[in-house]
Amino acid sequence: MQRNILIVEDEDILREIVKDYFLSEGYEVLEARDGKEALSRFKEHDVHLIILDIMLPELDGWSVCKRIRKTSNVPIIMLTARVDEDDTLMGFELGADDYVTKPYSPPILLARAKRLIKSRYSSMNQQLNDDLLIRNGIRVHFPSRIVTVDGKDINLTYTEFEILTYLMQNHGIIITREQLITKIWGYEFDGDDRTLNSHIRNLRHKLRDKSSSIVTAVRAGYKFEDNL
Known part of the structure; x- marks a missing residue:
């Protein structure tokens, strides 16, 4: 195409x-x-x-x-x-x-x-085993890339969507900052940690009451916690 x-x-x-x-x-x-x-x-x-x-x-x-x-x-x-x-x-x-x-x-x-x-x-365009991912009241519909929090749609950027879904798919597992940067921006990324910090901050703000689902692991990275 x-x-x-x-x-x-x-x-x-x-x-x-x-x-x-x-x-x-x-x-x-x-x-x-x-x-x-x-x-x-x-x-x-x-x-x-x-x-x-x-x-x-x-x-x-x-x-x-x-x-x-x-x-x-x-x-x-x-x-x-x-x-x-x-x-x-x-x-x-x-x-x-x-x-x-x-x-x-x-x-x-x-x-x-x-x-x-x-x-x-x-x-x-990929066929996913499951079109829906639901955790902690956050619902992701992959084909449409629509995310809802407690039934209300939230408007995420491409990058915010990728960060959220990557953490949700690996719930309970600490994802290092390096892993996230490589996943989202690739090995050629020449920015710094402040880029990731900004996206995480924006994402938490949009998640509102569910922002605590994204937990910071000090000196390690981030993880998505279920049933907080």
Whole structure:
């Protein structure tokens, strides 16, 4: 199945370079030069991944990400020329799945995008032994990727969903931080622990009264506890 990539970047030369890399791999590429155009493109087309610059005319990348997350869990990779830690955390808190700092290598960006696409969409096509996973009042329906807490739907990003389901499937077992990072981002991940911390914090917040199901094992990692 052909995948559509939306590249949101106001620098024409950089956007064209990234576009050429994705076209060479057989992806269909959509382009936007500002935040408002990005939202229009997203509404008009079936988009499978968004590469989203933060510093954009009309509407910044943070605002675009926030609006998209109200209706969609499409994977989002955010781009920034700034290296401020607060900017990175802001992106994750708004629902970004990955974060790349300029200047960056287009082949590395392509590789990270391909990993997100493969993980996100291949899992949707797999035949699971059991479509449902229910623990501690948290219900996961894998084919639709819908998660409910005590009967109420919660909106998780792709990364939050992957972290939650991985911990739930290994309930009672401590999953090290290294195992989680490798599972979610792959061996090529070049971020740090704060990336994982941010996603865990956001996930616990969305789980509300069930947040204590995700237990921190000091100096070890995390585990999902049943019947707390």
